[in-house]
Amino acid sequence: MKLSKLTCFLLVFFTLFVLAAVFVISSDPSEGCDSSFIYPEDGSERVFYEDTDGVRYSTIPVNIKDLDFVDNGGVQDKGVADYLKGVLYLTGSSKHKITQDYERSAEYLKSAWENGVIDAGYLLFQSYLRGQGVCQDRFLAFEYLSYSASHGFSRSQRDMGMAYLDAIPLNVEKNYAEAKDWFESAYSLGDKISAVNLAMLYYQGFGVEKNESRAFSLLKMSEQLPYGSVFSGMMELGLFYERGIGTDVDLVQAYKYYDLLSPSGDDDKARIAEQMTPDQIREAISLSRQWQEEHNIFVPSYYGLEYQEDGTFQ
Incomplete structure (x- = not known):
């Protein structure tokens, strides 16, 4: 039986991020690994970069030594400097003549995190989830994700939503209502993908009362949000207009x-x-x-x- 375009999309929506599950993640940290969660310095928490697409390398000084003198809002900021170094070592950068080094990246990200840069928590979540430069530990990964999400980092909020859809393996039970709340938080901070995800929850009636009009309005509003690909939500809008879902055909x-x-x-x-x-x-x-x-x-x-x-x- 041939599935409709909309049915295929809905199947894809709730499995979109299951690629994260390709990582073989142990349920317990390996022996000899540091499994303690680091808290940022009290009262120092702040989000450095709001855009959920991440830091643009073009904004990072070419000479990494210059990062020691990063000026953030008129003051020298070691946390931001270490965060940017962590970003560079995480992926490597030919422009900055830096070879990928997960361990050095994790060291810099932990320093940035201790100095209150909440953005670093999201990357530490990914590092512990994948075992990049640190031991694989999904419990610790969840700690960094949830803490950074609760302190206003929208990309972490989005992934908390995905975790509660059981799309990221973090030992949390599927909970559509929790997913909906996290997507709403990220959407309120301008994240396009979270608005689209929230729209599909309303369309399906998962965690909320089914409301096609609300789903359509969220898709339309996602076009005006500042963070994420401009093409996010376009396939869904095309389908809604074609089928008359929440709007006229x-x-x-x-x-x-x-x-x-x-x-x-x-x-x-x-x-x-x-x-x-x-x-x-x-x-x-x-x-x-x-x-x-x-x-x-x-x-x-x-x-x-x-x-x-x-x-x-x-």
């Missing part, structure tokens, strides 16, 4: 969003084009082009290119 709007997702939305465009007039298609393309020009982001369809079977655009 509007194939012009559906086609616009599918066009913006080109080439991944090309099959969807072809499907609904059969139900549209040439004038409707032209209007949808015009709306798509207008959006791209306003955001200075262009997809292949803007230039009249179509995706080919060999992976090229012509």
Whole structure:
């Protein structure tokens, strides 16, 4: 039996982050590992970087020694300096001539965390979850995630929501109401993906009373949020407009969003084009082009290119 596009999407939504489960995580820390949770210095907690996409490397001084003199709001900030060093060593950076080194990254992140940089807690959560530079310990990973989430780091709040959907293996029971609360917190801080996740909970009626209108309004509001990919929620909006979920059926709007997702939305465009007039298609393309020009982001369809079977655009 062939599944509908919406059914397929819903299946993907609740398994989107199960890739995190590929890490073989022991339930107990290994012998000889430090399993103690470090608390930040009392009253020092602050979020350095609000954007949930993470620090942009272009903003980090090229010479790592310059980080020792990082100026944050007019004062020298060792916590921020160590956090940025931890970020660089976590992934490595050819621009900064730094080779990936998980252990050094963890050392710097712990120092930043002790100095109150809440952002470091999220990366320490990932490090303990994956065993990168530290022993794998999902209990300790949860401590860093929950503490940083409760102190206003929206990416941690989003992942707390995912943990309560049982999409991140952190020894917490599935709880849709808890997931909903964490997504709401992250959404209130401007996180697009959390708004989309929250919308799908309302659509499904998981942890909340089913409300398609609320789901649709959250998807629309996600477009105005500052953090996350501008394309977050577009597939869902296309589906809602196509099926009339929480709003009237509007194939012009559906086609616009599918066009913006080109080439991944090309099959969807072809499907609904059969139900549209040439004038409707032209209007949808015009709306798509207008959006791209306003955001200075262009997809292949803007230039009249179509995706080919060999992976090229012509």
